[in-house]
Amino acid sequence: MEHGFIAWAKQRAMRLPKIKLGIGDDCALIESDGSDWVVTTDSLCEGTHFILAECGPQAVGKKLVGVNLSDLASMAARPVAVFLSLCLPRNSAEQIGAEIYEGVCKACQEYHVAIGGGDTNVWDGPLVVHLTAIGTAPKEGTWLRSGARPGDKIVVSGKLGGSLLGRHLDFEPRLRVAQRLHPLGIVQAATDISDGLGVDLLNITVASRCGAEVDLDKIPISDAAIHRAMTSGQTALEHAIGDGEDFELLLAVDPSKIDQMPESIDGVPLTVIGTFVSRTGLWSRSKGGVMQMQARGYVHG
């Protein structure tokens, strides 16, 4: 339901006070008499985003921080503090709560973020964890989804697909990549790949009022996607396009400055996979020519 709901919610909030950037991008942007603040919020629910019995509470805490910091990275923000809210199942609430917190602490330590506060509840439902992350925007301006122009190169960090095989619990929010790229002034638009390359690329094109043409041969495919394809009935390429929770950066890079983009940052490859175009929609280019591309990953044989 999320897309339709967000559009409606944005409309409904029109008469309320405004902030610099509200509902619809990866994070919100709040103007201040000092640096602007960037805020993002995400919940993870037992059974939907994790299986507690399989991954354990610490991994949940780590994922929760990672998901939110990935949103901050996609706007080139610098994280300052996170706020944690827990709805803990009555049965062993204290132990689960403490272990989640431990996972949150370790992730915060790694990325130099404060834990600003939170809220703990014990209830009769399954585990829900919630985090709000707050950071500062770079003074030169944040990256938005809406900045891509026809001609810009489509760039992804890392390799894509197969996150369900474990990487969705153990990934690196691309803060360092963002903090190295932002000062170069070559990125026009950005998001992180949370819903899958196809869907998130579509989000950028819609926000930027353009289209995208992807060279299917150039998409960097993860080993996990190849591994999944052995049993899933989908190809590795389809996993790379359609699977969610890669938490890699998806960027629009100025073509006149593409030579300034490093091939990799701290071992994370940056790959040009296509070009933003004026014709709206998603398009794929391969040996067979240019065809309409399915955001969910299905590739015509």
Add this chain to the structure above:
Amino acid sequence: MEHGFIAWAKQRAMRLPKIKLGIGDDCALIESDGSDWVVTTDSLCEGTHFILAECGPQAVGKKLVGVNLSDLASMAARPVAVFLSLCLPRNSAEQIGAEIYEGVCKACQEYHVAIGGGDTNVWDGPLVVHLTAIGTAPKEGTWLRSGARPGDKIVVSGKLGGSLLGRHLDFEPRLRVAQRLHPLGIVQAATDISDGLGVDLLNITVASRCGAEVDLDKIPISDAAIHRAMTSGQTALEHAIGDGEDFELLLAVDPSKIDQMPESIDGVPLTVIGTFVSRTGLWSRSKGGVMQMQARGYVHG
């Protein structure tokens, strides 16, 4: 579990980066190159904080905003934006989500707050709603729990007790009272009454390293508390001390400036109910003399 957990969580986060005021007060305080930012976060869970079938989704949205704005009020902060996160039961997710959002919108309109963004999830569990509210701190400094000194007057806004009879869903976060009182410079410490007068007064005394002596005769008792006492087996006074979710302000006021305190603000009475004292603990004063006071509301006969 919350008190022990918070103490442990605070300890565990010691090695992480710090913010100006972290875990333990009503809100966190983040220093900025401009105004400081005040942040608070709260979840409401079906069955614990509301019964959806009884109150309906709009009331849940309204309460969610109110609870968080009450925290901002208790630090004399000015709300700027809220961030909403919903975990919606699969069965009629869209309708429930839209109605909660409507309740959130109405409350935001009333208090001139922006909806900055959020996150919607559909899952197989009961309804959980979550909000983070962000505001700016007054330049002259926020109210904290830790500022009470022996001799300060204990002051409450409104009337207390019996919130379960409906007021816990339909209360006024005391933003206007706070915004009128703050410039007078007479308040030394503050919190909002969410866990009950006794518990929240204890929180102030612990944070301020002092005690409190309450004149039982002075506690303003709500009609709802009197009503509840008819069937509950507790006295109205016990409800006023022990019931939670009043969302009134609990203040420490400088005794040398108590004459400057209005008797009421916008129809909301401000009542002196006792004095902070150097002897730690909670004490009650009545015709029978001074006795130890139970935070949970039980009053010796």
